[in-house]
Amino acid sequence: MSTRATRARSGLAAGRFDAARALREAGLAAFVAFVLFLPLVGFELVGGEGRLGLEYRFDWVLIGTAAVFVGHFLISLIRAVRGPARRAQGDAGPIAHFFTVHATWFGVAGVVIAFVLPWTPFGNRYVVDVATTLLIYVMLGWGLNIVVGLAGLLDLGYVAFYAVGAYSYALFAQWFGLGFWECLPIAGVLAAMAGILLGFPVLRLRGDYLAIVTLGFGEIIRIILLNWYEVTRGPNGISGIPRPTLFGLEFARYSSDGMTFHEFFGIQYDSHHRVVFLYYLILLLALITNWFVLRIRRLPLGRAWEALREDEIACRALGINPTNTKLTAFALGAMFGGFAGSFFATRQGFVSPESFTFIESATILAIVVLGGMGSQLGVVLAAAVIVLLPEFGREFEQFRMLLFGAAMVGIMVWRPRGLMAFREPTVLLHARGRGEEAPR
Amino acid sequence: MTTPLLVVEHLTMRFGGLVAVDDLSFTAMDWKITAIIGPNGAGKTTVFNCLTGFYRPTVGRLTFHGRHGPVLLEREEGFRIPRHGIARTFQNIRLFANMTALENLVVAQHNELMRASGYTVLGLIGWKGYREAERRAVDLARYWLDRMGLLPRADWQAGALPYGEQRKLEIARAMCTRPRLLCLDEPAAGLNPRETAELADLLVEIRDRENIGILLIEHDMSMVMRISDHIVVLDHGRKISEGTPESVRNDPVVIKAYLGESAEEELPEEVAEDLARTGGGS
Incomplete structure (x- = not known):
């Protein structure tokens, strides 16, 4: 109905082009651009000869302003000719729908590519390292997807659980000499308990209020880590965190106790081995997370999470205990954050509160939202955009964050509900293509 | 022979100074359709919210003969009530x-x-x-x-x-x-007359085939009068009348509540006839 109305209006707009209005709007945009460009572009600090000097580039300001004016006018002109851009509202779009329907195949292909990546010709150390970072974010995104995507609880402090996981491994290793594999479940349990701890006070909150409290929780954890000097060594962080072993085999040139990986297999020592091992480790952890989330979506608990996201009052009327349901979402989401944190600690060999600032929470949340709430494949795509874009943008130096921001804005304009906004039902009565087709 | 399914005794619900439901007592029988009617703001939905645990009643005892024997609803936590066999729908649809x-x-x-x-x-x-x-x-x-x-x-x-x-x-x-008791909050709201008639048939069928009690809030009087076994009329939170559709329809107190103080004298003849037929509803 509304699309028909907009189309009718656009037909009117396409008929005549209001030049005066377009000029006025372009002028306004140019003025805003001028005000912004004047300090940003107009002055340049130049070093040299032992002192700083100021250079003026007002010609650049004028060129930029003129470009904005002309550009804005042209956009108005194009819009008037073609009609306004189609408003993407709830619709998933044919591409996203295609991706979701064939998600299994894309998933299998993705996993195969991920497995062979270190053995391909371009699987050098840099690529494997970036891929490891990407997988950490994918795993965090999948973990947060439980809380935000499925249960619909906006969590701005997810990094707290990441920190709890990282520090539990670091501290248990330092104080009790535990290895990575012993600490992994401990980190998961502690993070889950932190999740429940956060869950209790926010049970009654929704939306903005929930976001503020979770944001505060994230900061509280970071500030505790920063100030509890006797245990966490504050801003100095904890270094010398042991690296993970493969069934007791260390990835080092020499081992003080036990065998090393290259000795056991009788191959030359190569520092690349450890990088690849870490890569496979996070790949495994991420795949477990994915398996878990996909599975639990089809279980009553997962359905209850989604139902809770849709309507809490209706859930109560159906006998679903909202308290338990929310707390399990917080706990399980946090648990995977804790696992990822443990991996982060063992990969870096060093943790400090610096790594767990709000920007991390925001990045993970951005991955979930950009991906399309609740979509597993969407998280991968969005994580790829967010992790890889700054890497590709390295040639643009200081402009890469600008590029990054523009890409995020662009995605949200074209796909307001995320890259993969299509929700796959957890149970179908009719085989696909049978039964009546729902309007899309 | 029917047995009581839900016994409401002296139910009172106050919100600050406002008395939404005032000393309401009624019984809903098993295998029967009990309707709660009344003008807007009479407190019908508040009764539902008390029954289904969304509100805790200020005063009153709500005994439900549920799946696991009798239970006092006012002492139960909201999300546990459905487990005893009470299900409800909402005035503004709440689907996922x-x-x-x-x-x-x-x-x-x-x-x-x-x-x-x-x-x-x-x-x-x-x-x-x-x-x-x-x-x-x-x-x-x-x-x-x-x-x-x-x-x-x-x-x-x-x-x-x-x-x-x-x-x-x-x-x-x-x-x-x-459920043992199905609570429907204005199920016919927004339906056209044909859909309403279908819904009425459906409710009767549910009552007879599933052998459950139905508690119904409804404004559509043609439907209420047709399918209800028992009607409770509320006005300003108080029960003003109760009985079979025939007795409620002819109760002057009910007509007054729906149409105002001096309704009977001023009514044109055809409206009065219509009223007598449908029981004072609009």
């Missing part, structure tokens, strides 16, 4: 709009499935017992989708269904909790 119709009905069987999935643990490892329980849940959902004529649209998003079908789906969802 982004989930499919089938999923809505499966979620309604949450507690049963949760037990079958070993509180998720057994379900995660794909235990056979859970898969069978899920199949049974889908079968029950399929049965109700079929009864409501929604079977071809089982995999539609609930929010994409037309309004009338959303109403039906909400009733189906309530029935999937296998």
Whole structure:
């Protein structure tokens, strides 16, 4: 109905082009651009000869302003000719729908590519390292997807659980000499308990209020880590965190106790081995997370999470205990954050509160939202955009964050509900293509 | 011979200085349709909210003869009440709009499935017992989708269904909790006369075939008068009349409540006739 109305209006707009209005709007945009460009572009600090000097580039300001004016006018002109851009509202779009329907195949292909990546010709150390970072974010995104995507609880402090996981491994290793594999479940349990701890006070909150409290929780954890000097060594962080072993085999040139990986297999020592091992480790952890989330979506608990996201009052009327349901979402989401944190600690060999600032929470949340709430494949795509874009943008130096921001804005304009906004039902009565087709 | 299903005694609900329900007592029988009617703001939905645990009554005893014997509803936590066998629908439809119709009905069987999935643990490892329980849940959902004529649209998003079908789906969802008492809050609101008539038939059929009690809030008097076995009339939170459709329809107090103090003298003849026929409703 509304699309028909907009189309009718656009037909009117396409008929005549209001030049005066377009000029006025372009002028306004140019003025805003001028005000912004004047300090940003107009002055340049130049070093040299032992002192700083100021250079003026007002010609650049004028060129930029003129470009904005002309550009804005042209956009108005194009819009008037073609009609306004189609408003993407709830619709998933044919591409996203295609991706979701064939998600299994894309998933299998993705996993195969991920497995062979270190053995391909371009699987050098840099690529494997970036891929490891990407997988950490994918795993965090999948973990947060439980809380935000499925249960619909906006969590701005997810990094707290990441920190709890990282520090539990670091501290248990330092104080009790535990290895990575012993600490992994401990980190998961502690993070889950932190999740429940956060869950209790926010049970009654929704939306903005929930976001503020979770944001505060994230900061509280970071500030505790920063100030509890006797245990966490504050801003100095904890270094010398042991690296993970493969069934007791260390990835080092020499081992003080036990065998090393290259000795056991009788191959030359190569520092690349450890990088690849870490890569496979996070790949495994991420795949477990994915398996878990996909599975639990089809279980009553997962359905209850989604139902809770849709309507809490209706859930109560159906006998679903909202308290338990929310707390399990917080706990399980946090648990995977804790696992990822443990991996982060063992990969870096060093943790400090610096790594767990709000920007991390925001990045993970951005991955979930950009991906399309609740979509597993969407998280991968969005994580790829967010992790890889700054890497590709390295040639643009200081402009890469600008590029990054523009890409995020662009995605949200074209796909307001995320890259993969299509929700796959957890149970179908009719085989696909049978039964009546729902309007899309 | 019928037995009492729900006994409401001296129910009072105050919000600050406002008395929404004032000393209300009535009994809803098993295998009967009990209607609660009254002008807007009479406190009908408040009664429902007290029964289904959304409000805790200020005063009163609500005895429900449920699945596990008699239970005092005012002492139960809200989300536990459905487990005794009370299901409800809402005045403004509350479906899980982004989930499919089938999923809505499966979620309604949450507690049963949760037990079958070993509180998720057994379900995660794909235990056979859970898969069978899920199949049974889908079968029950399929049965109700079929009864409501929604079977071809089982995999539609609930929010994409037309309004009338959303109403039906909400009733189906309530029935999937296998209730002993079904509470319907204005199920005919927004339906056209034909859909309303169909709904009335459906409710009678549910009462007779599922052998449950129905508690009904409704403004559509033609429907209320046709299908109700017992009617409770509220005005300003107080019960002003009670009885069979015939007795309520002819009760001058009820007519006064609906049409105002001096209604009878001023009414044109045809309106008075209409009123006598339908029982004072609009």
